[in-house]
Amino acid sequence: MDFGKAFSFVFEDEDWIKKVGIGALLSLTIIGLIPVLGWGLEITKRVIKKEEEVLPDWDDFGGYITRGFLTFVVAFVYTLPVTLVSGCGSGLTAAASSYGEDALYTAAGIVTACLSCLTFIYSIAAYMVLPAAIANYAATDEFGAAFKFGEIFKMVKENLGTYGMVLLGGIVASLVSGVGVIACGIGIFITMAYAMAINGHLWGQAYDVSKSASPVDPAEPLPAAD
Secondary structure: OOHHHHHHHHHHOOOHHHHHHHHHHHOOOOOOHHHHHHHHHHHHHHHHHOOOOOOOOOOOHHHHHHHHHHHHHHHHHHHHHHHHHHHHHHHHHHHHHHHOOHHHHHHHHHHHHHHHHHHHHHHHHHHHHHHHHHHHHHHHOOHHHHHOHHHHHHHHHOOHHHHHHHHHHHHHHHHHHHHHHHOOOOHHHHHHHHHHHHHHHHHHHHHHHHHHOOOOOOOOOOOOOO
16 A cells, blocks of 8 residues: 555645635535545545546535435444444443442443443444445445445455554544644644545555455466466
């Protein structure tokens, strides 16, 4: 994987200010993040297809809304267990507090701490698998491809180092996005669009690596040695 390329490819496009700027404006609202997700998915697709112009324009806005919403659904499904477990932990703590019993509150705290550990572990796993699921959708244009769990888990299992780099890149992209908070609160929207572009590029690269690294089918005869 070309880790640095994911951070630099945006600036190789002569219209990057306009393209990222539109994404930045859309990021001003929660609803606007949906087409930005679709725009990021298009980046993933172009990386996989090895297209020359990787940074897309906004001429397919309706398509970005549709695919962005479907990408959101994929992310929601894969991270749903985290939401449910976190909600159970919070509910258990609140219930224990309402009774005012120290022993019950302590027990609830221990259970909540255990649930938090499980949530943390699952979160790491989910955020390594999710890029593979999204890229599988981008590559095939089939929403159901994001839920081919056997195929997706195999991709990640056989390329743990690659998807570990994607996870690291996502963390760095989030830090880049956070820098926008310092820029008077306005820069965050610009850096959010940039972070989406970074992630989209990394997802496409990881998909290519995982597919090119597929083991040779043992049923397929090997070429004869000279």
